[in-house]
Amino acid sequence: MDKPEIQDDSSEQRIFDAAHEVFVQKGLHGAKMQEIADRAGINKALLHYYYRSKEKLYETVVRAVINRVLPVLRDLLESDKPLLEKIDYFIHFYLQTVSKNPFVPLFLINEMNKNPDHFFETIFPKELPKPDRFFQQVQSAVEAGEIKPITPQHLIVNVISMCIFPILARPMLGVILGMQAHDMRAFLNQREVEIRSFVHAALRPAP
Amino acid sequence: MDKPEIQDDSSEQRIFDAAHEVFVQKGLHGAKMQEIADRAGINKALLHYYYRSKEKLYETVVRAVINRVLPVLRDLLESDKPLLEKIDYFIHFYLQTVSKNPFVPLFLINEMNKNPDHFFETIFPKELPKPDRFFQQVQSAVEAGEIKPITPQHLIVNVISMCIFPILARPMLGVILGMQAHDMRAFLNQREVEIRSFVHAALRPAP
DNA sequence: ATATGGTTTAACCGTTTGGTTAATTTTAGA
């Protein structure tokens, strides 16, 4: 169904790259076809030659972004690693990925909120990560007294929230906390250690 | 500097209300002046009569949204309540406010990311909540051994993240966790209790 | 009554935007 990944510098690929940049930064309506063409260094008509319409091009970009993000989540939910190790790896990976592409999660969240029906019926892949394995793992750890009782769904949501939100809200946090760009970078770099210890502390079994 | 709040059903107010709805849901570029006029039940030219341009109207809406959100944050940071009580109240209030207006935080985050310079130089109020009081409070609690050592900045960011993010990412979480709209509502309602106990657990002093 | 000033509208305008077309250039196979 999906086109094979193109890695060369063909026009099609350059269009896709430019579209990815512009759409992710400006959203569907903020992005202009002319700007995408300019950034790809080709004529505007060529956009419609390879991707029929703005919507089709947009959909291609959204699909690609999703397919790059989902595997990590699947790994968190389905792999066999021990629980805490799994969580630590997840924190590490997401912070790293997201801080390299800070606009991507905001882009996805926007897309899903503005047009949920179209998104989930048309764009979203049918095969989603299955959280059952992870849920069971948490439940076992609770029963074995290794961690404080907690609903697995809330645990995973808490972790994801603390990883992603500060990067989304970076400009706001900078102002609230009274930090310049430089301090803010340092602060966000500390977060991996911080989130890990916060989660571990929250999961300590009661004495 | 700011115009006094208008609470009647004058044309100016109806335009503002309609603009608020449309801008918050669709963003600056997604919103169309004609739609705002239609929703306000008036002629399009009247938009320009009261608010000179689309940008001015947008700015008015952004200002209003900020001025509704900031006081709560100021209360968290500056009031004299005891630390944990303060945090609990903050969680309660933000979850309630945000779940009533789920698009507002996403709207603000978008605005700040897409156009940070214009936002912070032109729109943002000069008098921001001062976090020093809160920071000091956390530090005192740590020194008194009442809570586990933690950087105050990270603590507040963690709390805000766990409150706001799940509401932003609600559609995504619904899919990931395999929940229908009904279950999702119930899940989000549980979060107040959940976040509170998670934060309290994380702050328990080590034995 | 009517003059006045604020309010509201229909019609219009110039620009931008997504998209098309027809022609030109490039590529590649016979």
Place this chain on the structure above:
DNA sequence: TCTAAAATTAACCAAACGGTTAAACCATAT
């Protein structure tokens, strides 16, 4: 080398958009 298909472009088009204008409407004070 010749030719047919693919790639690329300049020019163009219709619709949508933000914004303007001039006239109409309406309240109210004289």
